[in-house]
Amino acid sequence: MIQVSVIGSGNIAHHLLKAFGKTSEVKVVQVFARSIKSIETVLPNTEIIDNWSQLKSVDVIIIAVSDDAIEMVSQQIPLENHLVVHTSGSVGVSALDSKNRSGVFYPLQTFSKSKALDYRLVPMCIEATNPADYKTLETVAKSISDYCYNVNSEQRKALHTAAVFVCNFTNHLYQIGHEICEANQLPFDILKPLIQETAQKIITLTPAEAQTGPAKRNDTQTINKHLAFLTDENQKEIYKLLTKSIIDHGKKL
Numbered sequence: 001m002i003q004v005s006v007i008g009s010g011n012i013a014h015h016l017l018k019a020f021g022k023t024s025e026v027k028v029v030q031v032f033a034r035s036i037k038s039i040e041t042v043l044p045n046t047e048i049i050d051n052w053s054q055l056k057s058v059d060v061i062i063i064a065v066s067d068d069a070i071e072m073v074s075q076q077i078p079l080e081n082h083l084v085v086h087t088s089g090s091v092g093v094s095a096l097d098s099k100n101r102s103g104v105f106y107p108l109q110t111f112s113k114s115k116a117l118d119y120r121l122v123p124m125c126i127e128a129t130n131p132a133d134y135k136t137l138e139t140v141a142k143s144i145s146d147y148c149y150n151v152n153s154e155q156r157k158a159l160h161t162a163a164v165f166v167c168n169f170t171n172h173l174y175q176i177g178h179e180i181c182e183a184n185q186l187p188f189d190i191l192k193p194l195i196q197e198t199a200q201k202i203i204t205l206t207p208a209e210a211q212t213g214p215a216k217r218n219d220t221q222t223i224n225k226h227l228a229f230l231t232d233e234n235q236k237e238i239y240k241l242l243t244k245s246i247i248d249h250g251k252k253l
Contacts, residue, residue: 002026002140005055007073008064009033011111012087016064016144017042019119025143029058052078059136060085062105063096071095083133089160092153093127103128103137106156107145110167119144125151125159176235208249215246 004026006013013031020026021043030047032055033039039048049055055078063073063086070086074097077084084096085103096102104127109117124141126148128134134150141148151159174195178188201210214222223243230236 002060002136002143003029003058004060004062004140005030005032005058006062006064007032007077009035009039010064010066011113012107013039013064014042014113015109015111015117015119016062016087016107017046019122019144022119023143026140029056030054052076055079057082059083060105060140061100062087067091071097074100083128083136085128085137089125089156089163092157093129094153101129101133103133104151104153104156105137105141106151108159108163110171120146123147123149125149125156127152127156173238176238179232180235211246211249213246215243216250218247218250 002025004020006017006020006028009031013033017028017031017039020028028043028046030049031039031043032049032052034050055061057079061077061079061082061084063070063084065073065086067088067090070088070091074084074086074095077097077100080099082100083103084100085105086096087105087107089106089108093102093104104125106125106127108123108125111117122145124145124147126134126137126141127150128137138148177191181188181191198210214226226239227236230239
């Protein structure tokens, strides 16, 4: 059994602890959390600490904190020559303090504490500075997920950027759609089957093959009607930019 400790109490830490709680191959020895109350109900029988001197020797120490805190947290770990990994998609493995062996344990998913996940479906992107540590991380990853990928720091940067487009930007467009519906006394629920079908299509089609709509057809009459309808300048600029991008991509094909 691989012993791990988790540093952090945010969304990713919360979900990793839940995932580890469902496997017999990994034992969470400790959780380091500044806010103990925010994490104490996730794994009730796990020791929670808030003092660095209490940190025990384990096989893997997982830093699950905000990107800008990773380097500082890794420096505060009092242990040496341990495998220490972070969970960020945009921070390189070199950000970790050199007194310990370094790696990355990046779950590619959007996490909210209130939303349950099927952890077996969450892609795990791992990296390590030596083969033995990679093997350890691979074992940990496969204990909670059916999808494990060897992704280096440069690839992970590209993956994280792509994820912002397909997740964060897309969700913001949902928000704009929600605002347009509300402003016109329409329930956003009407759009949910369309959202689901659009997401489902790219399981069997490429995004280029799945693309539809007035920009794809270069239907300038409909595009101009939409632009005339929109009164919010921000929404109008986003519509113009995305329309141009879709049209330009069509010219490349």
